[in-house]
Amino acid sequence: MNLAKVFSPRNGIDRSICFDYNSGMIKFLTASDLESVCKLANSIYFPDLYESDDKFAQLLAIYPQGQFGFFDSDKLVAYLFSHPWFLDQIVPLDSLVVLPTNPTCYYLHDLAVSSDCRGRGIAKAMYQKALELAGDLPIKLVSIRNDFLGINAHEFWRHLGFVTQSPVYYGNEERVEALVMIRIK
Numbered sequence: 429m430n431l432a433k434v435f436s437p438r439n440g441i442d443r444s445i446c447f448d449y450n451s452g453m454i455k456f457l458t459a460s461d462l463e464s465v466c467k468l469a470n471s472i473y474f475p476d477l478y479e480s481d482d483k484f485a486q487l488l489a490i491y492p493q494g495q496f497g498f499f500d501s502d503k504l505v506a507y508l509f510s511h512p513w514f515l516d517q518i519v520p521l522d523s524l525v526v527l528p529t530n531p532t533c534y535y536l537h538d539l540a541v542s543s544d545c546r547g548r549g550i551a552k553a554m555y556q557k558a559l560e561l562a563g564d565l566p567i568k569l570v571s572i573r574n575d576f577l578g579i580n581a582h583e584f585w586r587h588l589g590f591v592t593q594s595p596v597y598y599g600n601e602e603r604v605e606a607l608v609m610i611r612i613k
């Protein structure tokens with residue numbers, strides 16, 4: 429597969445480009461997927477972490493090559509939203525983003541896998557796609573401390589080589605305990 433061709437900026441997105449993986453397929457997201465994205469997000473997160481479809485739509489509009497879905501028999505079961513950003517800043521939840529002209533990191537805004545599809549390597553496969561886009565930039569994210577859901581997402585990120593940069597309060601009310609995490613290449 430010619431990645432340079434696949435990930436080069438362009439006006440239109442050919443959804444058929446990404447690869448088959450583990451009986452499903454990673455594809456670029458389009459506006460027609462946003463309803464399924466919000467439904468999946470709302471099934472996983474709690475209200476203080478909900479984002480409007482405007483946020484996801486904006487990311488699709490400004491940086492389509494960083495937004496992926498994993499489709500299992502055409503059903504969206506996972507998504508990853510990502511874009512270039514600043515190493516010293518996090519992106520407040522549900523806020524609109526202006527992409528930097530000189531990014532200092534690559535930012536993973538949200539990665540989520542439907543609860544019945546976890547443990548199949550889907551998140552890792554999508555993360556690998558984002559790594560290709562990050563190039564030599566460090567990668568940054570905010571991991572909520574959703575220990576009470578039994579997920580411990582920060583352990584997942586540690587497993588992938590991330591370290592904690594600082595604790596932070598996150599969410600629409602800024603009351604959710606979270607960790608800012610980075611991975612320097």
Ligand SMILES: CC(C)(COP(=O)(O)OP(=O)(O)OC[C@H]1O[C@@H](n2cnc3c(N)ncnc32)[C@H](O)[C@@H]1OP(=O)(O)O)[C@@H](O)C(=O)NCCC(=O)NCCS
Pocket residue numbers: 472538539540541542545546547548549550551552553569570571572574579580581583584587
């Ligand atoms: C965290 C999450 C994305 C992991 O998705 P997943 O598809 O089950 O993960 P994968 O199957 O790709 O796992 C990849 C690797 O990470 C490991 N892993 C997965 N979840 C883990 C966890 N909670 N803690 C530690 N390791 C974990 C797997 O064992 C696997 O290891 P391997 O590479 O040695 O085989 C998923 O649980 C999720 O969607 N959680 C809710 C949303 C969320 O918290 N997202 C993170 C936002 S910050």
